[in-house]
Amino acid sequence: GNSVTQMEGPVTLSEEAFLTINCTYTATGYPSLFWYVQYPGEGLQLLLKATKADDKGSNKGFEATYRKETTSFHLEKGSVQVSDSAVYFCALHGSGNTGKLIFGQGTTLQVKP
Amino acid sequence: EAQVTQNPRYLITVTGKKLTVTCSQNMNHEYMSWYRQDPGLGLRQIYYSMNVEVTDKGDVPEGYKVSRKEKRNFPLILESPSPNQTSLYFCASSLRTLAHATNEKLFFGSGTQLSVL
Numbered sequence: 001g002n003s004v005t006q007m008e009g010p011v012t013l014s015e016e017a018f019l020t021i022n023c024t025y026t027a028t029g030y031p032s033l034f035w036y037v038q039y040p041g042e043g044l045q046l047l048l049k050a051t052k053a054d055d056k057g058s059n060k061g062f063e064a065t066y067r068k069e070t071t072s073f074h075l076e077k078g079s080v081q082v083s084d085s086a087v088y089f090c091a092l093h094g095s096g097n098t099g100k101l102i103f104g105q106g107t108t109l110q111v112k113p
Numbered sequence: 114e115a116q117v118t119q120n121p122r123y124l125i126t127v128t129g130k131k132l133t134v135t136c137s138q139n140m141n142h143e144y145m146s147w148y149r150q151d152p153g154l155g156l157r158q159i160y161y162s163m164n165v166e167v168t169d170k171g172d173v174p175e176g177y178k179v180s181r182k183e184k185r186n187f188p189l190i191l192e193s194p195s196p197n198q199t200s201l202y203f204c205a206s207s208l209r210t211l212a213h214a215t216n217e218k219l220f221f222g223s224g225t226q227l228s229v230l
Contacts, residue, residue, distance in 0.1 A: 004155070043117070043203055043221030044156075089155060099144050099163075099210030100171060101219065103155035 002027040002094045006104035009087075013080055013111050021075040021107045023064075023090035031092040033057075033066050033073040034101065038087040047075075047088070080111045115140045119204050119222035126194055127230050134189045134225045136204030142220075144210045145187040146171070147179065150201040150224075159202075162187055163210065194229040201226050 007022040025031065032051045036044040048057030053068035062077045073090060090104040117138045126132055138145065146161040148171075158171030162181040176198055178190040187206075191198060204222040 041223070043223045044205075044219075045221070046218050091156075098158075098161055098169070098171070099146065099207070100158045100161065101156070103148075103157070105153050105155045 002031065002092060002102045004090050004092055004102055004104035006088075006090050006107050009106070010108040010110055013109070015082055015111055015113050016079045017111075019075070019077040019080045019084075019109065021088055021090075021109070023073045023075065023104060025071050025073065025090075025092050027071075027092055027094050027102075029095040030068075031094045033064070034091040034093070035062070035064055035073070035075050036089040036091060036103075038089065038106070040086070044089065080109070082111045082113055085109055085111045115220070117204055117206050117220050117222040119202075119225050121225060122223065123226045125228045125230065128195055129193050132191050132194060132227075134191075134202055134204075134227070136187045136189065136222060137185050138187075138204075138206040138220070139185065140206065140208070140220065141184065142206040142208050143184070144208070145181065145204065145206045146219075147177070147187070147189050148203045148205065149173065150203060156203065159189070194227075196229045199227060199229045 003026045034049045035047040037047045038044045048059040050057040050066035056065045064075045087106045089106045091101040120135045143164045147159040148156040150156045160179040162168045202225045205219045207219045
């Protein structure tokens with residue numbers, strides 16, 4: 001079945017450091033891929049998405065490229081801020097019609113001043 | 114303000130005592146869904162609803178019930194809670210399902226932290 005694997009956290013960075021959070025997936029067909037962010041005490045918010053191979057999703061300085069050849073959707077940001085501290089979830093939507101998202105286990109990012 | 118509202122935010126209960134977690138959206142969304150979030154497992158879908166009076170099981174439906182009598186409300190019911198249902202629960206909604214529109218976006222509530230003793 002479909003699945004998503006993210007790198008283990010927590011990830012601790014200094015402000016202005018480069019961020020990469022790895023995400024790989026297993027799916028049949030051509031899934032859509034998403035990154036969601038969860039700030040402390042809040043629900044999940046869509047950060048970016050890509051719906052087909054080689055698409056690049058971007059938002060708030062974050063980017064991720066849908067790589068079908070490596071089944072990956074790594075999240076990157078060139079210069080993180082303290083306000084980026086949150087839990088980041090990679091997710092996919094497969095070919096079914098349930099609207100279900102398959103989530104990775106989440107990666108906690110802590111950015112220190 | 115467009116939002117998904119869950120209540121309560123925190124709930125501590127005892128094994129076997131029936132409880133309901135409410136979820137309401139003010140965006141006239143057709144699709145609603147419940148997820149539970151557990152450490153190391155991410156979010157897993159419990160139930161979903163395509164529209165009023167249409168509900169179906171997700172990946173982990175055991176021990177839960179839902180109803181969709183009105184478009185805006187989608188309560189999650191635990192008839193006889195057990196400690197393994199201790200979790201963080203999220204309600205989510207979208208205008209239509211992701212299957213029908215790739216531009217669709219899921220809106221999440223702020224979560225309900227449930228502890229079953």
